[in-house]
Amino acid sequence: MSLSAIFVQLLNGLASASSLFLVAAGLSLIFGVTRIVNFAHGSLYMLGVYTAYSLVKTFGGGILGFWGAVLAAGLIVGVFGALVERLLLRRLYRAPELLQLLATFALVLIIRDFALWAWGPEDLLGPRAPGLDGAVGIAGRRVPEYDLLLIALGPVVLGLLWLLLTRTRWGTLVRAATEDREMAGALGVNQSWLFTSVFALGAFLAGLGGAIQIPREPAVLTMDLSILADVFVVVVVGGMGSIPGAFLAAVIIGVLKAMCIGIGNVSAFGIDFSFSKLTLVVEFIVMAVVLVIRPWGLLGRSQGIPRGAASVEPPLHLPSPALLKGFAAALLALALLPLVSDRYTLVLLTDILVFALFAVSLHFIMGPAGMHSFGHAAYFGLGAYAAALLFKHALPMELALLLAPFAAGLGALAFGWFCVRLSGVYLAMLTLAFAQIAWSVVYQWDAFTGGSNGLVGVWPAQWLAGKTAFYYLALALCAGGILILWRILYSPFGYALRAGRDSPLRADAIGIDVRRQQWLGFALAGLFAGLAGAVYAFSKGSISPDSLSIPRSVDGLVMVLMGGIQTLTGAVAGAAVFTWLQDTISRQTEFWRALLGGIILFLVLVFPQGIAGFLRERWEARAGGSKG
Amino acid sequence: MNVLNVAKLSKAFGGVQAVCDVSFSLASGELLALIGPNGAGKTTCFNLLNGQIAADSGSAEFEGRSLIGLKPRQIWRLGVGRTFQITATFSSMSVRENVQTALLNFHGRLNSLVSLAARQYLDEAMELLARVGIAEQAGRPCAVLAYGDLKRVELAIALANRPRLLLMDEPTAGMAPPERVALMQLTAELARASGIAVLFTEHDMDVVFAHADRILVLNRGRLIAEGKPAEVRANREVQEVYLGSGSLFGAAHA
Numbered sequence: 001m002s003l004s005a006i007f008v009q010l011l012n013g014l015a016s017a018s019s020l021f022l023v024a025a026g027l028s029l030i031f032g033v034t035r036i037v038n039f040a041h042g043s044l045y046m047l048g049v050y051t052a053y054s055l056v057k058t059f060g061g062g063i064l065g066f067w068g069a070v071l072a073a074g075l076i077v078g079v080f081g082a083l084v085e086r087l088l089l090r091r092l093y094r095a096p097e098l099l100q101l102l103a104t105f106a107l108v109l110i111i112r113d114f115a116l117w118a119w120g121p122e123d124l125l126g127p128r129a130p131g132l133d134g135a136v137g138i139a140g141r142r143v144p145e146y147d148l149l150l151i152a153l154g155p156v157v158l159g160l161l162w163l164l165l166t167r168t169r170w171g172t173l174v175r176a177a178t179e180d181r182e183m184a185g186a187l188g189v190n191q192s193w194l195f196t197s198v199f200a201l202g203a204f205l206a207g208l209g210g211a212i213q214i215p216r217e218p219a220v221l222t223m224d225l226s227i228l229a230d231v232f233v234v235v236v237v238g239g240m241g242s243i244p245g246a247f248l249a250a251v252i253i254g255v256l257k258a259m260c261i262g263i264g265n266v267s268a269f270g271i272d273f274s275f276s277k278l279t280l281v282v283e284f285i286v287m288a289v290v291l292v293i294r295p296w297g298l299l300g301r302s303q304g305i306p307r308g309a310a311s312v313e314p315p316l317h318l319p320s321p322a323l324l325k326g327f328a329a330a331l332l333a334l335a336l337l338p339l340v341s342d343r344y345t346l347v348l349l350t351d352i353l354v355f356a357l358f359a360v361s362l363h364f365i366m367g368p369a370g371m372h373s374f375g376h377a378a379y380f381g382l383g384a385y386a387a388a389l390l391f392k393h394a395l396p397m398e399l400a401l402l403l404a405p406f407a408a409g410l411g412a413l414a415f416g417w418f419c420v421r422l423s424g425v426y427l428a429m430l431t432l433a434f435a436q437i438a439w440s441v442v443y444q445w446d447a448f449t450g451g452s453n454g455l456v457g458v459w460p461a462q463w464l465a466g467k468t469a470f471y472y473l474a475l476a477l478c479a480g481g482i483l484i485l486w487r488i489l490y491s492p493f494g495y496a497l498r499a500g501r502d503s504p505l506r507a508d509a510i511g512i513d514v515r516r517q518q519w520l521g522f523a524l525a526g527l528f529a530g531l532a533g534a535v536y537a538f539s540k541g542s543i544s545p546d547s548l549s550i551p552r553s554v555d556g557l558v559m560v561l562m563g564g565i566q567t568l569t570g571a572v573a574g575a576a577v578f579t580w581l582q583d584t585i586s587r588q589t590e591f592w593r594a595l596l597g598g599i600i601l602f603l604v605l606v607f608p609q610g611i612a613g614f615l616r617e618r619w620e621a622r623a624g625g626s627k628g
Numbered sequence: 629m630n631v632l633n634v635a636k637l638s639k640a641f642g643g644v645q646a647v648c649d650v651s652f653s654l655a656s657g658e659l660l661a662l663i664g665p666n667g668a669g670k671t672t673c674f675n676l677l678n679g680q681i682a683a684d685s686g687s688a689e690f691e692g693r694s695l696i697g698l699k700p701r702q703i704w705r706l707g708v709g710r711t712f713q714i715t716a717t718f719s720s721m722s723v724r725e726n727v728q729t730a731l732l733n734f735h736g737r738l739n740s741l742v743s744l745a746a747r748q749y750l751d752e753a754m755e756l757l758a759r760v761g762i763a764e765q766a767g768r769p770c771a772v773l774a775y776g777d778l779k780r781v782e783l784a785i786a787l788a789n790r791p792r793l794l795l796m797d798e799p800t801a802g803m804a805p806p807e808r809v810a811l812m813q814l815t816a817e818l819a820r821a822s823g824i825a826v827l828f829t830e831h832d833m834d835v836v837f838a839h840a841d842r843i844l845v846l847n848r849g850r851l852i853a854e855g856k857p858a859e860v861r862a863n864r865e866v867q868e869v870y871l872g873s874g875s876l877f878g879a880a881h882a
Contacts, residue, residue: 313720315769492732495745499718506716510730511704
């Protein structure tokens with residue numbers, strides 16, 4: 001590649017970095033002040049793109065019309081963000097922080113379907129910016145004028161934000177709250193107003209970041225989650241809450257991605273290497289490296305531990321004989337079900353069993369071990385692919401099913417080694433990064449994994465081919481896996497995990513190697529997620545990269561949180577309700593996502609303790625009442 | 629026999645010499661108090677011994693084995709127990725389970741996936757809780773305990789590895805005065821009965837002069853006095869360091 005081509009790619013990278021920076025700065029501000037990881041931030045960006053598209057059509061394509069539309073789109077999204085904060089998130093500040101995450105994810109679903117309803121499923125390409133639709137010759141190449149404008153826009157916005165944060169009273173309050181929220185509150189800062197304004201500004205930046213993209217990128221419905229992954233990476237690499245860090249990281253990642261596309265295929269020492277294939281993962285590799293070397297990002301600082309914010313979990317009592325009888329009865333009912341149910345119900349039940357094990361394995365590390373994984377689908381997918389690949393390479397189905405979980409466990413052992421070095425939101429992001437890396441390898445390795453098409457013809461052995469037979473296999477493996485994971489929580493190993501979560505300081509002082517314990521716990525959870533994945537692969541007869549994608553990881557999170565993270569049975573209840581809802585609603589309406597999102601919001605607002613948590617509270621209230 | 633020998637221990641943070649050439653020793657069954665005004669280097673000195681931070685130079689030997697460079701959990705393995713200024717317990721466990729967890733690790737059983745943790749070492753845990761006087765609270769969650777009782781839970785946890793040395797950072801901080809005296813009384817009895825050496829930092833001079841066998845006084849990172857309570861109280865330099873705070877002399881009539 002010639003020098004001039006590298007230079008042009010550099011400019012291209014800088015241009016995309018500007019938009020990335022705007023969106024990331026908004027997310028970083030919101031996280032810094034409210035401590036909410038706003039999953040809907042990508043959706044706000046998408047709304048910005050679509051709104052700007054419509055407004056340009058309405059205002060006309062003149063210079064005033066175009067820039068008026070871009071600015072108006074940002075403002076509309078900003079107002080929308082303020083409304084979301086006042087009407088929804090405000091009610092959840094006292095709930096566990098993961099619940100806020102669940103609520104913002106429900107918004108992702110709702111906004112996605114709103115966009116589908118309002119703008120349709122077609123890709124929409126906006127007009128070119130009037131007056132900037134030409135190109136200038138630089139180093140013998142043609143560079144779009146609009147790109148040059150974008151390159152300038154990033155530093156300008158950085159400068160404006162810097163002025164806002166350092167030269168105004170409002171900025172001082174934002175910085176104070178980012179530094180120490182409790183102290184800012186104790187000093188009489190009106191947090192209610194501060195939170196709303198920060199959310200509005202963050203949403204405005206996201207909307208604007210989207211709006212300025214219309215001449216460069218078509219509006220598509222999947223851009224909400226794809227930009228979200230990019231922006232998470234930028235914010236984490238730069239350091240949560242650091243605006244200059246976000247700028248630095250956006251530039252690094254924008255340029256690296258552009259370079260990977262520009263370099264293309266390279267042949268060195270007889271080995272062909274495709275840099276363009278690296279585009280999908282390069283940012284996640286950067287993030288993994290940065291997090292391991294600088295756990296708080298390039299310009300971030302270690303966060304103070306919030307005082308008294310952590311909710312205290314009740315002790316884990318051994319199940320009472322009545323409860324054990326209840327479990328036995330439930331298992332018996334599940335075993336008898338094939339006698340009365342149709343084929344369709346059996347398939348749905350098999351799915352529920354698979355996802356129940358997946359959710360329980362996620363709960364195992366999220367709840368008792370206190371490690372919030374945003375990328376647990378990686379191990380589900382590894383198990384599924386391992387099963388399919390072993391089967392394809394002439395292993396009997398039974399053996400493939402048996403060995404696959406260990407492949408997932410090994411994967412978790414490798415990724416987990418890095419993850420347990422971090423905690424909190426950084427750990428969550430690193431798990432997400434590893435899941436994305438695994439996804440992209442599977443997605444691009446056509447020769448081995450079948451690429452985007454996945455693998456087909458992964459059918460169970462003859463004796464398990466019937467839906468009923470397979471249902472019994474799934475019941476045995478999944479229920480067995482769930483019981484083993486639950487049982488481990490009552491063992492000394494499980495106590496050590498909880499000890500490390502409750503008080504790392506005390507755990508260390510009684511000789512527990514917390515990191516090692518978390519690492520083994522992580523690998524164990526990966527192993528059982530892999531078992532769920534392997535059963536899933538054979539139940540469907542095929543497997544695609546979707547099985548380890550971000551949405552699948554998020555599904556797991558939703559199941560655990562919907563069921564209630566503080567109860568063991570919660571993950572099972574959440575998996576059952578979520579899988580059933582998704583199946584039922586998606587057959588009823590095209591807009592099933594919005595409906596599902598609405599249901600999640602309802603559950604979050606009405607049962608913040610989760611389904612199982614709610615039932616337990618009712619049960620205890622009744623038991624207490626009858627005693628008194 | 630000396631349990632702990634510290635010689636010429638030093639630690640600087642940037643240009644600040646937090647601990648400088650500190651040497652002392654501690655015999656089994658002895659209660660040694662580490663006092664000094666704010667910023668004297670008590671906490672740094674303490675954290676050098678418990679593995680929280682690494683010393684720049686000097687030595688610290690527990691039963692002849694060097695503690696320098698060891699992690700807190702390795703120091704625990706040698707037979708050193710700890711309590712914290714702000715209590716650190718496992719809030720999602722009952723009082724008894726807190727002690728059982730420590731016992732499980734002491735007996736090398738913490739990696740078991742099979743046994744039921746809540747049924748292990750029950751008697752031993754109850755015996756430890758009885759020794760610190762909170763046996764009747766054994767089944768309650770740690771999260772609901774009064775602060776003074778939590779301090780006792782910490783003590784029971786710290787005793788689980790049958791320590792020969794207890795490191796107690798501000799053991800009575802945050803407690804009401806009658807509770808303070810009771811807790812230190814208990815600690816002194818346990819130490820003397822089992823021959824445990826106790827090193828503690830403390831702000832409350834009533835507690836220090838009533839219970840310590842010996843007192844070390846630090847100022848600006850240096851050891852300025854060492855001796856029995858009466859000697860330390862009569863020391864001119866110590867009086868100058870504490871002049872104005874009044875706390876040292878208020879204790880004289882206690």
